[in-house]
Amino acid sequence: TTSTQSADSAATDEQDHSESGDLEFVIAYTCKHLNDREAKWSTTEKEAYAIIHSVDVFRTYLYGRKFTVFTDHQPLEWLMRKSEPAGRLARWASKLQEFDIVIGNRPGKSHQNADTLSRIPILPIAKVESKTEPQINNLEKEWTELQHEDNYCRRIIENLKKIKNGNKKGNINGYKLNEKQELIDRYGRIVVPIVKIREIMEENHDHILAGHLGITKSLARLQRQYSWPNMRSDVMAYVNSCLKCARRKAFGTSEAPLQPLPPVNRIWERIAMDVVGRIQESVKGYKYILVLSDYVS
Ligand SMILES: [Zn+2]
Numbered sequence: 001t002t003s004t005q006s007a008d009s010a011a012t013d014e015q016d017h018s019e020s021g022d023l024e025f026v027i028a029y030t031c032k033h034l035n036d037r038e039a040k041w042s043t044t045e046k047e048a049y050a051i052i053h054s055v056d057v058f059r060t061y062l063y064g065r066k067f068t069v070f071t072d073h074q075p076l077e078w079l080m081r082k083s084e085p086a087g088r089l090a091r092w093a094s095k096l097q098e099f100d101i102v103i104g105n106r107p108g109k110s111h112q113n114a115d116t117l118s119r120i121p122i123l124p125i126a127k128v129e130s131k132t133e134p135q136i137n138n139l140e141k142e143w144t145e146l147q148h149e150d151n152y153c154r155r156i157i158e159n160l161k162k163i164k165n166g167n168k169k170g171n172i173n174g175y176k177l178n179e180k181q182e183l184i185d186r187y188g189r190i191v192v193p194i195v196k197i198r199e200i201m202e203e204n205h206d207h208i209l210a211g212h213l214g215i216t217k218s219l220a221r222l223q224r225q226y227s228w229p230n231m232r233s234d235v236m237a238y239v240n241s242c243l244k245c246a247r248r249k250a251f252g253t254s255e256a257p258l259q260p261l262p263p264v265n266r267i268w269e270r271i272a273m274d275v276v277g278r279i280q281e282s283v284k285g286y287k288y289i290l291v292l293s294d295y296v297s
Contacts, residue, residue: 025208030057048075052092055099068102076103143190144182150193152229157184189227200226201238212248215239243279270295 032053034046041049051069055062069076079093147153160177174187184191192200204210205218213221219235228234239245264270272295277288 028058030054044075044078047071048079048089048092051075052095055096062099064100066100066102068104070104074103076101140183143193146193146196147183147191150195153184153191153193156191157182160184186227189223189225192226192228194228197228197234198238201235205239205242206244212242212245241278241280243282246276246279264295267294267296 030053032050034041034049038046038049051071076096079089079096082089082093147157156172156175157177159172160175161181163172175184175191176186177184200222201218204222205212210221215236218239219232222231222235261270271292273290273292275288275290279287279289281287
């Protein structure tokens with residue numbers, strides 16, 4: 001839940017537990033505008049209200065089953081710690097007692113280090129991760145290691161360190177080292193090591209909620225968070241070879257005039273075939289699809 005001038009929250013569903021326990025998808029949002037009196041409440045109180053509102057809205061799904069509420073401000077602990085809640089708070093507390101709630105902490109932005117990875121969180125658009133402090137640090141460690149193993153990144157890091165010693169601005173062509181002097185970004189976008197490029201493109205194009213956008217939109221989405229040399233041509237090649245995109249594209253873009261064919265009466269009397277590709281290589285190494293279709297059936 002987050003609360004600003006309105007109390008809002010999202011219901012998410014965890015899927016794919018076996019492969020990645022952190023993957024969540026948004027199923028529904030709910031939001032409620034606060035009146036003048038409610039707007040004056042403390043953040044914790046608003047957060048608590050957001051939870052009350054959401055359990056009301058999603059009651060059908062929540063009642064009788066264990067579920068987890070993620071918030072920034074620990075409003076539930078605050079509410080339950082009150083020894084004798086009165087009035088509104090008492091009503092809220094008793095309402096929540098009907099439910100089997102697990103409290104999960106998802107610290108907000110204010111709790112994070114003001115460092116490259118938290119300024120530009122490495123989050124695919126569609127994926128919601130439970131981001132606690134140690135995870136941010138792990139993510140940062142992983143990226144740092146990958147950048148240091150990457151020739152291109154390492155060369156820039158070394159150059160940046162050199163000019164830093166020479167007391168210059170600490171910036172080459174927009175590349176900059178973070179406070180710890182180990183991770184580089186370019187104009188605030190994290191520099192992607194080669195080994196990670198494919199994964200990043202996949203996350204931002206193929207993900208169930210990323211929606212297989214075209215080249216321009218996929219590129220724009222990636223550029224908000226990431227930077228690497230030849231990004232445009234990589235994204236072009238990637239999107240052009242995407243199997244799902246190829247499947248969805250309309251057939252018959254050829255310029256040749258259509259030739260009317262005499263009608264057929266039986267199955268197998270005439271078939272048509274075409275090759276689709278080159279497409280994204282499959283696990284077994286296939287790059288093309290031969291499509292055969294029968295004119296009658
Ligand atoms: Zn696609």
